[in-house]
Amino acid sequence: MALTLSSPCGYPFDEDEEMAVFESTAAEHGGLSRPRLPEISVISPGLDTRPSIADPKLAVKPAAVRQGSCDEERVKVFLRIRPLTETESHRDEEQGCVAVQDEETLLLKAPKESQNMRTAERGITQSMHKFSFSKIFGPETTQQQFYESTMKKMVKDVLQGENRLLYTYGVTNSGKTYTIQGSGLEAGLLPRALVSLFRKLQGRLYGAMDLKPVLYQDVRQLDSGEIRVEEIRRNSLLKENENLTSRRGGNTSIWDSGIGGLSSTSNIATQLEDTGSVCLEPDSLSHSGADLAEGVQFSIWVAFYEIYNEFLYDLLDASPSLQPRKRITLRLSDDKQGNPYVKDLAWIQVRSAEEAWRILRAGRRNQSFASTHLNQNSSRSHSIFSIRVLHIRPEADSAQATHISELTVCDLAGSERCKEQRNGERMKEANNINTSLLTLGRCIAALRHNQNNKSRPPQVVPFRDSKMTRVLQGFFCGRGTSSMVVNINPCASIYDETLQALKFSAIATQLVHGPSTKTRVAYILALLREPTANGNESTVMEEEGDESDIEDGDITMLNTEALLQAIDVLKREVQRQRDEKDVLEANVREQVVSEMMELISGMQDGFSETLEAERALIEERYEDKLTNVQKHLKKFYSQELTERDQEIDALSAALDKIKVAEPHGDSEGPRRSRRLTSQTECSRLHVELDQCRAELLAKTQELTKLKMQPEVPGSTGTVTVTNAADRKLEDGQRNLRQLRLDLQRLGMDLQSGERACCRNTGGERLRQALTAADETLAKQDQILLDLQNGLALVKADLRRKAESLAQTQAVLPPLPSLGYAASITPGSCKKRGCAVAAAKDTENRPPEKRQFFQSLFPMRTPNRKYNTRAFEEASATPSSRILRSRQQSPPRSPAPTLRSLRGKY
Numbered sequence: 001m002a003l004t005l006s007s008p009c010g011y012p013f014d015e016d017e018e019m020a021v022f023e024s025t026a027a028e029h030g031g032l033s034r035p036r037l038p039e040i041s042v043i044s045p046g047l048d049t050r051p052s053i054a055d056p057k058l059a060v061k062p063a064a065v066r067q068g069s070c071d072e073e074r075v076k077v078f079l080r081i082r083p084l085t086e087t088e089s090h091r092d093e094e095q096g097c098v099a100v101q102d103e104e105t106l107l108l109k110a111p112k113e114s115q116n117m118r119t120a121e122r123g124i125t126q127s128m129h130k131f132s133f134s135k136i137f138g139p140e141t142t143q144q145q146f147y148e149s150t151m152k153k154m155v156k157d158v159l160q161g162e163n164r165l166l167y168t169y170g171v172t173n174s175g176k177t178y179t180i181q182g183s184g185l186e187a188g189l190l191p192r193a194l195v196s197l198f199r200k201l202q203g204r205l206y207g208a209m210d211l212k213p214v215l216y217q218d219v220r221q222l223d224s225g226e227i228r229v230e231e232i233r234r235n236s237l238l239k240e241n242e243n244l245t246s247r248r249g250g251n252t253s254i255w256d257s258g259i260g261g262l263s264s265t266s267n268i269a270t271q272l273e274d275t276g277s278v279c280l281e282p283d284s285l286s287h288s289g290a291d292l293a294e295g296v297q298f299s300i301w302v303a304f305y306e307i308y309n310e311f312l313y314d315l316l317d318a319s320p321s322l323q324p325r326k327r328i329t330l331r332l333s334d335d336k337q338g339n340p341y342v343k344d345l346a347w348i349q350v351r352s353a354e355e356a357w358r359i360l361r362a363g364r365r366n367q368s369f370a371s372t373h374l375n376q377n378s379s380r381s382h383s384i385f386s387i388r389v390l391h392i393r394p395e396a397d398s399a400q401a402t403h404i405s406e407l408t409v410c411d412l413a414g415s416e417r418c419k420e421q422r423n424g425e426r427m428k429e430a431n432n433i434n435t436s437l438l439t440l441g442r443c444i445a446a447l448r449h450n451q452n453n454k455s456r457p458p459q460v461v462p463f464r465d466s467k468m469t470r471v472l473q474g475f476f477c478g479r480g481t482s483s484m485v486v487n488i489n490p491c492a493s494i495y496d497e498t499l500q501a502l503k504f505s506a507i508a509t510q511l512v513h514g515p516s517t518k519t520r521v522a523y524i525l526a527l528l529r530e531p532t533a534n535g536n537e538s539t540v541m542e543e544e545g546d547e548s549d550i551e552d553g554d555i556t557m558l559n560t561e562a563l564l565q566a567i568d569v570l571k572r573e574v575q576r577q578r579d580e581k582d583v584l585e586a587n588v589r590e591q592v593v594s595e596m597m598e599l600i601s602g603m604q605d606g607f608s609e610t611l612e613a614e615r616a617l618i619e620e621r622y623e624d625k626l627t628n629v630q631k632h633l634k635k636f637y638s639q640e641l642t643e644r645d646q647e648i649d650a651l652s653a654a655l656d657k658i659k660v661a662e663p664h665g666d667s668e669g670p671r672r673s674r675r676l677t678s679q680t681e682c683s684r685l686h687v688e689l690d691q692c693r694a695e696l697l698a699k700t701q702e703l704t705k706l707k708m709q710p711e712v713p714g715s716t717g718t719v720t721v722t723n724a725a726d727r728k729l730e731d732g733q734r735n736l737r738q739l740r741l742d743l744q745r746l747g748m749d750l751q752s753g754e755r756a757c758c759r760n761t762g763g764e765r766l767r768q769a770l771t772a773a774d775e776t777l778a779k780q781d782q783i784l785l786d787l788q789n790g791l792a793l794v795k796a797d798l799r800r801k802a803e804s805l806a807q808t809q810a811v812l813p814p815l816p817s818l819g820y821a822a823s824i825t826p827g828s829c830k831k832r833g834c835a836v837a838a839a840k841d842t843e844n845r846p847p848e849k850r851q852f853f854q855s856l857f858p859m860r861t862p863n864r865k866y867n868t869r870a871f872e873e874a875s876a877t878p879s880s881r882i883l884r885s886r887q888q889s890p891p892r893s894p895a896p897t898l899r900s901l902r903g904k905y
């Protein structure tokens with residue numbers, strides 16, 4: 001399966017991501033055409049984001065941190081550009097795609113055939129990229145110059161007790177191995193470092209082999225037997241190297257890697273074995289032992305191992321056999337503190353640079369090299385060479401190691417495109433190499449994230465995802481510092497790979513070294529100096545005496561009691577910080593809750609207001625609708641009634657005509673003529689009633705006058721009767737008024753019934769209202785009947801009164817204007833009796849609905865009849881239906897009509 005080269009920085013190097021993290025804005029580089037993509041991708045965060053001394057965060061750091069300059073804190077990333085070979089020059093690989101702008105800035109310009117140029121042409125990315133490094137070394141840089149600027153100080157630091165790591169990173173065939181180990185007479189960083197180390201230690205070497213480094217960074221006292229074993233191993237390795245050197249000529253050794261039968265071709269041996277000893281410029285290494293601690297001797301032990309296809313192999317596994325054999329894989333273990341170490345790794349004591357050099361050469365023969373399409377002698381593994389320095393105080397009886405420091409040099413395998421590997425084994429190697437480099441990139445990216453986002457929860461740094469990162473973990477976690485050498489090949493054909501490698505290194509430039517062990521000790525000591533919670537000054541420092549030693553952070557200066565006290569102080573500090581955080585959390589929670597409550601109540605108010613407004617709006621709308629409906633109904637019924645009135649008038653007129661023209665027409669004729677007659681009769685009765693009232697009034701006045709006259713014998717009974725008649729008349733009038741009021745009320749009931757009908761509340765309600773109205777009408781009919789009876793009695797009384805008056809007139813002079821008496825003739829009475837009979841006919845008929853309807857709509861003419869057939873057919877409105885239903889109800893007791901009253905009267 002062909003795989004492409006993965007981005008080693010932990011996430012895909014897609015251009016958007018890259019821009020988000022590293023790229024500057026266009027404005028920083030002058031006017032640029034595209035708004036989103038600047039012409040040059042500036043990948044130089046290391047320089048721009050350097051913390052200043054004035055950074056307030058630094059002010060609170062312990063003194064040991066403040067003392068160090070910012071440059072020292074940041075991880076150093078060096079760039080080395082290798083020269084083009086002759087073959088490469090002939091292939092026209094020099095296309096000016098790599099340009100050094102100054103000591104720290106590199107400009108990459110995409111060549112025409114590169115993938116980067118293709119994407120740039122599509123506007124996805126830039127064709128030019130700018131990178132910044134701690135220092136850039138061009139093709140002309142010599143090995144010595146490079147050593148002086150990079151590793152020289154590291155050696156010094158290690159001798160002073162620090163841990164240092166230097167690792168190379170780059171595309172295959174970019175010069176990593178050349179940089180670390182060198183070639184021919186050009187010794188690389190490692191041999192130079194060894195020579196420098198031993199020169200510095202001249203006269204200070206601890207020759208015995210009784211103290212040996214074990215585990216992560218511990219020292220073990222060896223007994224005599226173990227010492228002998230160690231010596232045999234060491235001598236065999238040195239002898240092996242001698243034998244191989246003497247047999248040089250047929251110089252290819254074959255080793256079985258143990259995995260898939262890989263052959264590791266040690267052609268590299270030829271390169272360095274030409275130099276029997278390390279050849280260095282005389283003035284390249286200063287060898288002053290002035291910086292070394294007084295009275296301390298140093299024991300140097302080296303180990304050399306490789307990580308091949310994610311397996312650990314000891315390159316100093318001293319077996320003299322040259323036969324192919326199965327290599328033993330080593331395991332990674334953790335010590336009690338969880339620090340990783342390579343179990344059963346061979347540590348060899350060396351007493352000179354020469355010995356160390358020979359051991360290194362012996363190990364290189366075991367290293368996994370192979371020929372690839374890019375490099376004839378390509379490292380297929382990550383090789384790690386470690387030098388451990390034991391700081392020993394020789395005592396009279398037995399020596400004691402006070403400290404151990406380490407210098408590790410790691411030559412990482414080169415990243416490469418898997419798909420370009422034609423050999424399956426090479427492809428597998430490339431895969432593993434890229435995977436471990438990818439993990440390294442992810443670790444560095446996570447470390448950078450954690451350093452840059454201290455307020456956020458830290459990301460898990462995936463050290464355990466690869467053997468290489470696990471082995472080097474301590475150097476990234478404060479137990480030392482690391483430096484990175486990025487090697488690049490300026491060939492145009494591998495421009496895209498080079499670009500990826502440089503992007504990866506750009507992340508590393510952002511890294512800051514974690515606080516060293518020394519710094520942590522200084523922090524603890526600073527805590528001890530602070531006033532305790534009880535307000536008493538800690539006495540630890542006073543007991544310890546020399547403050548300058550303490551300032552250096554040497555924890556061994558403290559006795560057990562002081563350390564226990566320090567633990568107590570730290571525990572209290574932890575508890576205090578926990579309490580603080582608890583209080584802070586409680587406050588934050590309280591604030592959040594109160595803000596939430598405010599928010600919720602605000603929302604509630606808002607909702608209620610909205611609800612009210614909507615309710616008002618809906619009410620208003622429905623009010624308007626109801627008003628509109630009422631208005632339209634009124635208008636409609638008014639029109640309807642007007643039309644009916646007109647029709648009735650027309651019908652009446654037509655009937656009159658018919659009556660005049662054909663007095664004896666068809667069978668319908670007499671009934672209609674009777675109806676018309678009754679109508680006209682009714683009007684006439686009205687007039688007569690009014691006349692009767694007027695007469696009654698006149699009579700009442702006369703009676704009043706008579707009362708005023710002196711009483712004559714026998715008149716008492718007449719006056720009493722007249723008074724009774726008056727009272728009854730008054731009652732009758734009162735009843736009439738009551739009747740009118742009831743009718744009005746009925747009218748209102750009907751209106752409400754109509755409304756109920758209009759609002760579709762159901763015909764049942766309307767029917768009930770109408771039934772109630774009918775009952776009220778029946779009551780009124782009864783009242784009218786009573787009134788009629790009362791009037792008959794009055795009439796009888798009046799007759800008697802008239803007779804008594806006649807008798808009185810016979811005695812007294814005649815009274816003026818007794819029209820009423822004159823009008824009460826037997827003839828007129830007879831006539832009135834006929835009227836009463838007619839009224840009785842009327843009473844036998846069902847009550848007139850029209851009178852009731854008339855009270856509802858006073859604008860109508862009083863003599864209209866709505867129970868005609870024409871009206872029934874025409875009325876299709878709800879009101880007309882109501883009227884019809886009422887007409888269909890069973891006949892009720894006849895109500896007295898005015899005509900009947902008049903007749904009675």
Ligand SMILES: Nc1ncnc2c1ncn2[C@@H]1O[C@H](COP(=O)(O)OP(=O)(O)OP(=O)(O)O)[C@@H](O)[C@H]1O
Nearest residue numbers: 082172173174175176177178183375378379413414
């Ligand atoms: N600075 C330099 N000056 C001269 N020659 C160099 C330089 N750097 C590298 N070379 C040569 O380039 C070739 C490849 O170098 P080297 O083997 O060190 O690459 P590499 O990065 O280790 O490759 P790989 O990752 O495949 O092992 C070697 O022949 C080496 O001598």
